[in-house]
Amino acid sequence: MSKAIPLYQEVAQRLEETITTGVYEPGERLPSIRDIHREFQVSINTAREAYRLLEDRGIVDPRSHSGHFVLRLPPLCDDCSMDFPDPAESIPRDASAGSLTQRVMQDCMRPGWVNLATAEPPAALLPARRLADLTAKELRRQPERAVSYELPPGPEVLRLEIAKRLFRGSVSVSPDQILITAGCLEAVFLSLMTVCSPGDAVVIESPGFFLFYQLLEKLRLQAIEIPSRPSTGVDPEDLDQILTDAERRRQRGVGPKVAAAVLIANFSNPIGSLIPIERKRRIAAVLERHEVILVEDDMYGEMAWNVERPPSLASFTDPNRTLLCASFSKSIAPGYRVGWIATGPALIGPATHSKLVTSAAVVNPTSLGIAAFLANGGHERWLRSARRHYRESVSQVRRAVLESFPQGTQMTNPAGGMVIWIVLPPQIDVTEVYEQVRREQICFAPGPMFTLSGNYRNCMRVNATKWDPTVEAAIKSIGMAACRAADSSGS
Numbered sequence: 001m002s003k004a005i006p007l008y009q010e011v012a013q014r015l016e017e018t019i020t021t022g023v024y025e026p027g028e029r030l031p032s033i034r035d036i037h038r039e040f041q042v043s044i045n046t047a048r049e050a051y052r053l054l055e056d057r058g059i060v061d062p063r064s065h066s067g068h069f070v071l072r073l074p075p076l077c078d079d080c081s082m083d084f085p086d087p088a089e090s091i092p093r094d095a096s097a098g099s100l101t102q103r104v105m106q107d108c109m110r111p112g113w114v115n116l117a118t119a120e121p122p123a124a125l126l127p128a129r130r131l132a133d134l135t136a137k138e139l140r141r142q143p144e145r146a147v148s149y150e151l152p153p154g155p156e157v158l159r160l161e162i163a164k165r166l167f168r169g170s171v172s173v174s175p176d177q178i179l180i181t182a183g184c185l186e187a188v189f190l191s192l193m194t195v196c197s198p199g200d201a202v203v204i205e206s207p208g209f210f211l212f213y214q215l216l217e218k219l220r221l222q223a224i225e226i227p228s229r230p231s232t233g234v235d236p237e238d239l240d241q242i243l244t245d246a247e248r249r250r251q252r253g254v255g256p257k258v259a260a261a262v263l264i265a266n267f268s269n270p271i272g273s274l275i276p277i278e279r280k281r282r283i284a285a286v287l288e289r290h291e292v293i294l295v296e297d298d299m300y301g302e303m304a305w306n307v308e309r310p311p312s313l314a315s316f317t318d319p320n321r322t323l324l325c326a327s328f329s330k331s332i333a334p335g336y337r338v339g340w341i342a343t344g345p346a347l348i349g350p351a352t353h354s355k356l357v358t359s360a361a362v363v364n365p366t367s368l369g370i371a372a373f374l375a376n377g378g379h380e381r382w383l384r385s386a387r388r389h390y391r392e393s394v395s396q397v398r399r400a401v402l403e404s405f406p407q408g409t410q411m412t413n414p415a416g417g418m419v420i421w422i423v424l425p426p427q428i429d430v431t432e433v434y435e436q437v438r439r440e441q442i443c444f445a446p447g448p449m450f451t452l453s454g455n456y457r458n459c460m461r462v463n464a465t466k467w468d469p470t471v472e473a474a475i476k477s478i479g480m481a482a483c484r485a486a487d488s489s490g491s
């Protein structure tokens with residue numbers, strides 16, 4: 001896996017960091033193009049391109065003859081009102097799924113309920129007809145292959161297409177280093193199964209994707225939570241501290257080995273954070289120093305709406321100590337269950353063996369159908385329209401939240417993905433809001449589902465893949481319930 005990030009993106013990322021960290025505040029003038037040219041030792045053109053990118057993201061305002069000014073801070077969600085676990089006290093915990101998670105998972109499957117709890121792309125948006133036609137054609141062309149066992153790593157035609165897509169995330173692997181899985185969750189499951197032993201610990205983002213916690217529980221692994229902030233995701237210093245402390249505990253014989261870190265560097269779920277390039281590089285160095293394997297979930301890397309596809313964290317790490325997982329569930333068809341692991345020569349064999357012993361074969365008909373869809377073009381066009389759709393629906397949901405939620409509510413303003421993280425005023429207990437809207441057959445994902453620490457009691461994640469009158473009414477109901485909860489808590 002080699003890195004090939006255009007220089008101007010790197011410059012833009014570093015400039016963005018100076019804005020995120022408050023070096024430059026909204027309204028302030030940024031260094032001139034000539035300053036950038038001198039300080040970063042890049043060409044004038046590269047400096048111009050970097051500013052153009054920040055302009056596209058709505059972060060800087062170019063004023064003729066005056067230079068570039070900070071328009072707004074990239075994240076709109078204030079980290080301060082979220083109660084992150086203290087990295088100095090992040091100890092391994094058993095990852096048992098709480099009763100709240102189980103209740104929400106049951107609710108969101110109930111027929112007739114408005115489900116804002118899971119991030120499902122609306123079926124009407126997906127290329128269902130074209131995919132069905134291409135799959136049917138493939139099945140007719142090779143009917144016997146489709147009904148046979150296809151042993152892992154899976155069809156080469158598909159692995160070739162995936163290798164091309166990975167290159168866009170600055171990861172270069174050969175098709176031999178790709179294993180086809182039944183979706184991204186299976187890819188993460190197989191990765192952890194391959195590199196961890198029961199009792200080991202795994203670093204996981206907090207707030208973090210709730211199914212990962214349950215996956216750790218099934219594998220008898222412990223979780224160590226690391227804060228992931230809406231602005232810039234995981235902090236390499238926190239990671240270093242957590243891994244150093246864990247190593248000390250282990251040396252004293254009172255803690256498990258930290259075998260892996262599961263990270264979502266691009267548009268994380270649930271907070272939509274994007275780890276800046278410089279931080280990605282430092283995180284890679286910390287993982288290498290502590291000899292911890294990276295399991296990256298890059299499910300949303302291709303779902304950058306109006307910025308270029310950011311590089312995968314895997315493009316900065318040693319491929320032999322990295323398992324990069326993703327799928328086509330958000331970009332083509334979740335029902336087809338096609339995902340993958342990309343890794344180096346040292347891990348591809350063990351990962352393939354894990355797939356063989358857990359499911360014997362790869363699902364052939366849908367793998368062949370997706371390969372045909374990718375090879376016949378149209379995927380890029382569809383991705384463009386999906387990105388537009390998500391950008392639009394997220395902005396509609398944000399607008400509705402602003403209108404109906406209590407004063408003091410904050411929320412993320414992601415540049416990709418399809419979920420919004422909402423932070424209610426601290427005195428509101430989100431589980432109380434959940435119980436109220438449940439009566440109206442509405443469900444969302446309350447904050448405590450995304451941690452083992454019991455934190456985020458005033459937070460929630462809302463799926464924003466769809467915008468219609470039903471969703472609008474549901475957001476209004478949640479907002480009204482939150483206002484009632486705020487009133488009864490005396491605010």
Ligand SMILES: Cc1ncc(COP(=O)(O)O)c(C=O)c1O
Binds near residue numbers: 183184264339
């Ligand atoms: C971050 C993340 N990883 C994995 C998954 C599951 O992906 P798949 O359906 O491909 O198994 C999801 C689905 O919401 C997700 O958000």
